[in-house]
Amino acid sequence: xxxxxxxxxxxxxxxxxxxxxxxxxxxxxxxxxxxxxxxxxxxxxxxxxxxxxxxxxxxxxxxxxxxxxxxxxxxxxxxxxxxxxxxxxxxxxxxxxxxxxxxxxxxxxxxxxxxxxxxxxxxxxxxxxxxxxxxxxxxxxxxxxxxxxxx
Amino acid sequence: xxxxxxxxxxxxxxxxxxxxxxxxxxxxxxxxxxxxxxxxxxxxxxxxxxxxxxxxxxxxxxxxxxxxxxxxxxxxxxxxxxxxxxxxxxxxxxxxxxxxxxxxxxxxxxx
Numbered sequence: 001x002x003x004x005x006x007x008x009x010x011x012x013x014x015x016x017x018x019x020x021x022x023x024x025x026x027x028x029x030x031x032x033x034x035x036x037x038x039x040x041x042x043x044x045x046x047x048x049x050x051x052x053x054x055x056x057x058x059x060x061x062x063x064x065x066x067x068x069x070x071x072x073x074x075x076x077x078x079x080x081x082x083x084x085x086x087x088x089x090x091x092x093x094x095x096x097x098x099x100x101x102x103x104x105x106x107x108x109x110x111x112x113x114x115x116x117x118x119x120x121x122x123x124x125x126x127x128x129x130x131x132x133x134x135x136x137x138x139x140x141x142x143x144x145x146x147x148x149x150x151x
Numbered sequence: 152x153x154x155x156x157x158x159x160x161x162x163x164x165x166x167x168x169x170x171x172x173x174x175x176x177x178x179x180x181x182x183x184x185x186x187x188x189x190x191x192x193x194x195x196x197x198x199x200x201x202x203x204x205x206x207x208x209x210x211x212x213x214x215x216x217x218x219x220x221x222x223x224x225x226x227x228x229x230x231x232x233x234x235x236x237x238x239x240x241x242x243x244x245x246x247x248x249x250x251x252x253x254x255x256x257x258x259x260x261x262x
Binding site: 118 | 171173210211212214215218234237238242243244247
């Protein structure tokens with residue numbers, strides 16, 4: 001399994017650097033433009049959530065992303081050491097139908113977790129009181145490249 | 152946040168000249184847009200053809216802009232790239248905004 005760890009400080013202007021790096025990793029592992037964009041989007045949402053909610057916008061705290069490429073999936077683990085999500089938020093991450101009713105379409109916030117759940121094949125969230133970990137799994141469909149040697 | 156603007160009758164065409172609308176620039180995007188939306192234009196076409204990435208914060212800013220238009224005036228989107236358009240579909244924003252492939256198509260529909 002190949003791995004890379006990316007880390008930024010809790011500064012929103014740095015989120016795009018992490019997200020764009022992941023886009024390139026996705027392309028390397030055979031994802032098409034749309035899939036790579038969607039994974040980039042999920043990383044952006046996860047890191048933004050960590051900065052705005054876990055760290056409540058305070059600068060100077062680490063947001064890390066461990067990207068692990070296995071034979072058939074890319075696993076992205078976003079970690080922070082700020083305030084954990086509450087039960088309501090965690091339920092939105094793990095719900096099988098996370099999208100809110102159509103009547104709520106005009107709300108201006110609160111879509112990040114829904115987007116992640118809508119794009120990723122599996123999402124989980126764990127916290128131990130000191131650190132929080134949002135794990136996102138995206139299956140790799142382009143087996144030709146994987147089977148040719150990328151482990 | 153950079154914009155370019157042009158007019159077609161009483162329709163204002165505003166083009167976003169940035170590639171990314173993420174959480175870091177969404178407040179500035181909203182401020183910039185409010186400047187255009189507060190005018191007397193009957194409709195505003197937001198040209199997103201230069202935008203390659205938008206996240207939920209960017210979407211939230213767009214919704215805020217849409218609400219500020221009220222019922223008598225209209226905000227429509229044009230030139231959305233495939234990847235960005237997929238974001239609108241995923242979040243069902245394609246049901247909220249009228250979207251056109253090109254600004255010319257939007258002008259024709261609004262005229």
